[in-house]
Amino acid sequence: MSAMARILLAEDDDSLRSFLTLNLTRAGHDVDSYGDGDSAWEALERSAYEVLLTDIVMPGMDGIELARRAAEIDPGLKIVFITGFAAVALSQAHKTPKDAKVLSKPFHLKDLVIELERVIAAA
Numbered sequence: 001m002s003a004m005a006r007i008l009l010a011e012d013d014d015s016l017r018s019f020l021t022l023n024l025t026r027a028g029h030d031v032d033s034y035g036d037g038d039s040a041w042e043a044l045e046r047s048a049y050e051v052l053l054t055d056i057v058m059p060g061m062d063g064i065e066l067a068r069r070a071a072e073i074d075p076g077l078k079i080v081f082i083t084g085f086a087a088v089a090l091s092q093a094h095k096t097p098k099d100a101k102v103l104s105k106p107f108h109l110k111d112l113v114i115e116l117e118r119v120i121a122a123a
Helices: 014-026 037-046 063-073 084-092 109-121
Strands: 008-009 030-034 051-055 078-083 102-105
Touching: 008 037, 014 030, 014 051, 014 084, 014 109, 030 037, 037 051, 051 063, 051 109, 063 078, 084 102, 102 109
Parallel strands: 008 030, 008 051, 051 078, 078 102
Antiparallel strands: none
């Protein structure tokens, strides 16, 4: 049985956000989801999470800024980016937190669940 984690999901695509929330909840995780970086940031300021699962390109605060700020307040937070722009995400111009993982869209749900379990297990 895999460990359950508190996951903060930030994804501006409503259908993908609903799909991920449903399936990660089914996989036994506790998921709070938001459609933009600003509201996700407010949630991070209010409570603790083990994993930040965030899209990179979002209205308002983008995923990289969200992750950077989140890593400052909680250095132990695990960060997984989901994006259709992996090359952009990994350019060194962006100060992505160390150890952040990047999953490129489209990805299979199974791959995401496996990656999250790896990330959570690496505690």
